[in-house]
Amino acid sequence: MLNVADILETIGMIREENLDIRTITMGISLLDCVSEDANRLCDKVYDKITKTAEKLVDTGVSIEREYGIPIVNKRVSVTPVSLVGGAISPEGYLKLAHTLQRAAKTLGINFIGGYSALVHKGMTVGDRNLISVIPEALAETENVCSSVNVASTKAGINMDAIRLMGSTIKRAAYLTRDNNSIGCAKLVVFANVPEDNPFMAGAFHGVGEPDSVINVGVSGPGVVAAAIRRAGDCDLSKLADVIKTTAFKITRVGQLVASEAAKRLGAPFGIIDLSLAPTPAIGDSVARILEEMGLEVCGSHGTTAALAMLNDAVKKGGVMASSHVGGLSGAFIPVSEDEGMIAAVNQGALSIEKLEAMTAVCSVGLDMIAVPGDTTEEVICGIIADEISIGVANTKTTAVRLIPAYGKTVGESVSFGGLLGTAPIMPLRTYSPAKFISRGGRIPAPIHSLKN
Amino acid sequence: MKAVITVTGKDAVGIIAGVSTFCAEHSANITEITQSVLSEYFAMIMIAEIDKLTIPFADFADKLATMGKAKGLDMRAMHEDIFNTMHHI
Numbered sequence: 405m406l407n408v409a410d411i412l413e414t415i416g417m418i419r420e421e422n423l424d425i426r427t428i429t430m431g432i433s434l435l436d437c438v439s440e441d442a443n444r445l446c447d448k449v450y451d452k453i454t455k456t457a458e459k460l461v462d463t464g465v466s467i468e469r470e471y472g473i474p475i476v477n478k479r480v481s482v483t484p485v486s487l488v489g490g491a492i493s494p495e496g497y498l499k500l501a502h503t504l505q506r507a508a509k510t511l512g513i514n515f516i517g518g519y520s521a522l523v524h525k526g527m528t529v530g531d532r533n534l535i536s537v538i539p540e541a542l543a544e545t546e547n548v549c550s551s552v553n554v555a556s557t558k559a560g561i562n563m564d565a566i567r568l569m570g571s572t573i574k575r576a577a578y579l580t581r582d583n584n585s586i587g588c589a590k591l592v593v594f595a596n597v598p599e600d601n602p603f604m605a606g607a608f609h610g611v612g613e614p615d616s617v618i619n620v621g622v623s624g625p626g627v628v629a630a631a632i633r634r635a636g637d638c639d640l641s642k643l644a645d646v647i648k649t650t651a652f653k654i655t656r657v658g659q660l661v662a663s664e665a666a667k668r669l670g671a672p673f674g675i676i677d678l679s680l681a682p683t684p685a686i687g688d689s690v691a692r693i694l695e696e697m698g699l700e701v702c703g704s705h706g707t708t709a710a711l712a713m714l715n716d717a718v719k720k721g722g723v724m725a726s727s728h729v730g731g732l733s734g735a736f737i738p739v740s741e742d743e744g745m746i747a748a749v750n751q752g753a754l755s756i757e758k759l760e761a762m763t764a765v766c767s768v769g770l771d772m773i774a775v776p777g778d779t780t781e782e783v784i785c786g787i788i789a790d791e792i793s794i795g796v797a798n799t800k801t802t803a804v805r806l807i808p809a810y811g812k813t814v815g816e817s818v819s820f821g822g823l824l825g826t827a828p829i830m831p832l833r834t835y836s837p838a839k840f841i842s843r844g845g846r847i848p849a850p851i852h853s854l855k856n
Numbered sequence: 857m858k859a860v861i862t863v864t865g866k867d868a869v870g871i872i873a874g875v876s877t878f879c880a881e882h883s884a885n886i887t888e889i890t891q892s893v894l895s896e897y898f899a900m901i902m903i904a905e906i907d908k909l910t911i912p913f914a915d916f917a918d919k920l921a922t923m924g925k926a927k928g929l930d931m932r933a934m935h936e937d938i939f940n941t942m943h944h945i
Contacts, residue, residue: 406860406936408890410943411901415862415932469914472934653942660941 422626422688423654424474425661426681428464429602431609431617431674432456434483434518442496445489446503453480453507453516456616456671461512463668467661475661476623476823480511481607482518490530494537501541501548508547517607519550522597525559525846527568538572542587543579549605555595555792557799561847563789569593570785570841574808577777581810584818588807589740589772593788595795595802600675601731606768606803617674618666619731622658624650625680626687628718632696643697644717651678651721659726677731678722679767680714682742684825690714690735691744691754702744703754711735712765732801734767740820740827741772749828756787756830764794769803774818774827777810779834784808786837797850858936859884859906859913861920865929867898875902875931878923882916883908898929903936 417423437448457480464478482504489497501519508516519541521531538550552569555561573588580587592606599610602619609617631650635643658676666673682690691702694710715734723729737759739745748754756773763769770791775784788804795802809818812829819826863875872891879886884904891900906913917933924931 406903406939406943408901411860411862411939412899414939414942415864419930466914469917470935471938472917472932473938656941657938660937 417624417627418473421624421630422683422685423624423657424476425620425658426623427477427479427602427621428460428475428661428665429479429481429607429619429621430457430460430669430671431481431600431613431619433609433613433615434485434488438488440491442492442499445492445496446499449488449500450503450507453482453504454510457511457513459669463665467664467668471661473657473661477514479513479602479604479607480508480516481602481609482516483609483611484518484520484522486521486528486531486534487611489534490528492530492533494533497534498537498540498544501537501545504548505545513547515547515549515604517549517551517604518609519548520552520608522553523565524553524556524562526562527565535568535572538591539576539579539587542576542590549590549607551592551594551597551606551608553594553597554788555796557596557796557853558849560849561595561789561792561796563841563847564844566593566785566788566792567841567844569788570781573784573806574781577808577810584820585777585807585809586820586824589805589820589824591805593792593804595792596800598731598801602677603679603681603732605805613674614672616671618662618669618671619674619677620658620662620665621677621679621681621731622654623679623681624654625682625690625693627654628680629687629689629693629696632693640713644713647714647717648721651718652725655722655725673728675728675730676722676726678719678726678729678733679731680718680735682736682738683823684741684743684746686743689742689744690737691742691748695744701751701753702748703758707758708761708765711737711762715766732767736768736771737762737766738771738805739773739830740825741823742825746826746828749830756832760791760794763791763802764798767801769795769805771803771805772807772824772827773805774807774809774812774829775832776813776829777808778813779808779832780836782836782838782841783832783834785841787832789841793847799852857906858887859904859933860936860939861902861904861931861933863898863900863924863929863931865898867893867896868927871898871927871929872900874923874927875900878920879904883910884916
């Protein structure tokens with residue numbers, strides 16, 4: 405039986421607190437498209453994606469209209485293309501990027517993920533060919549997202565791959581220099597990458613997945629912040645309960661949308677990703693939740709503890725609300741995409757070192773952080789290696805999406821518009837890790853990876 | 857199948873009549889109605905059966921929202937399941 409308070413609470417969440425479903429992402433396997441001929445591969449990939457996801461956008465819009473809940477993004481993730489393009493040349497991979505772009509336009513989706521390689525233990529010729537053209541692919545396409553997994557707790561850290569990604573990121577920044585180095589905003593370097601993540605830019609369709617699958621990412625930082633505000637001066641045990649209850653409600657909506665979308669699209673339901681995903685809009689910020697918890701500003705001492713508690717409570721509340729939880733599942737702290745984070749950086753309260761510490765207790769990593777354009781490849785590699793180590797040592801996902809904004813320096817900012825937001829250029833330590841990085845090889849897997 | 861229709865905004869003459877007429881025109885059968893006016897703020901909730909709706913429910917919801925906008929009110933028609941799943945285990 406519905407009661408008035410419950411109905412008004414739901415309406416309030418949608419209308420005033422920015423409750424939405426952040427993304428319905430359809431995962432599509434491309435394993436049946438394999439060909440050593442690039443043209444044939446591209447044709448098969450285009451046909452497979454546009455046929456499988458033909459009704460994705462329409463279905464998302466119908467669910468949105470019938471249930472009255474905004475569904476912000478409809479997206480597609482595909483099998484990491486290095487697994488289907490092992491026999492093609494770098495030019496072939498570039499053609500494949502344009503094919504994915506064309507498919508995205510045909511479907512009317514805003515991102516397609518899976519221009520990816522998994523190289524945590526080593527690189528195949530196909531992986532190398534793909535990575536060699538990632539900067540061009542990101543510069544020449546608009547909606548294609550790329551990711552490279554360079555480490556796992558089981559395999560250790562592939563430092564050769566990290567070295568390669570340092571130069572790849574710099575080149576992507578240069579090739580998109582006329583557009584604030586936006587290429588880098590579509591490229592993520594991962595450790596322990598999840599295979600069912602619905603969020604971009606790191607989404608791809610894992611090899612253990614079915615032919616197609618529906619994964620849903622929920623959101624709702626504004627709803628959590630408002631609930632904490634209403635809870636007033638309670639202690640942290642009570643506050644954790646408030647967050648859990650709120651996360652439960654948010655996730656239930658995600659589960660409803662996911663099962664409805666899966667049913668209508670004839671694809672199995674995969675997972676709900678229990679993430680608090682911010683946007684640059686006022687009232688949709690994870691930083692503001694932490695401040696609502698009692699910090700003067702995000703980045704102050706105490707931030708890591710508050711974030712750890714928030715992250716844990718969101719998972720505990722969400723896990724019972726969904727039949728399958730997966731993906732990244734945790735609070736996101738992308739600087740440019742979070743109004744409160746931007747403000748904290750601008751007032752000098754939030755540094756990259758604090759952000760790094762925060763990533764030890766939440767998903768995902770150093771995300772959407774703009775750094776000076778003259779940052780050396782070695783320093784970028786050092787940042788990646790540090791962040792990736794946190795993931796490997798803690799058996800969790802971590803990632804780096806860094807934008808060395810070409811021609812810009814501290815004091816300036818880069819604006820990407822839309823969900824990608826605006827990033828103030830953050831200062832870095834410029835001392836060189838060059839010798840450490842140039843050693844190459846693999847950092848061995850940590851002892852606690854030996855669990856069998 | 858049931859829909860929850862909510863109307864919120866500044867009180868005015870004829871709000872309920874307008875929404876009821878709209879429902880009748882599209883064969884939505886109102887089964888429950890509750891409303892309150894707090895100072896000048898109006899809040900109404902209707903439960904309506906929509907099995908015999910003459911247009912697709914998504915269109916019905918869009919038209920209602922448009923009608924609300926014209927009157928300066930927030931009018932929504934939403935499938936009841938969103939409330940059931942969020943508030944009941």
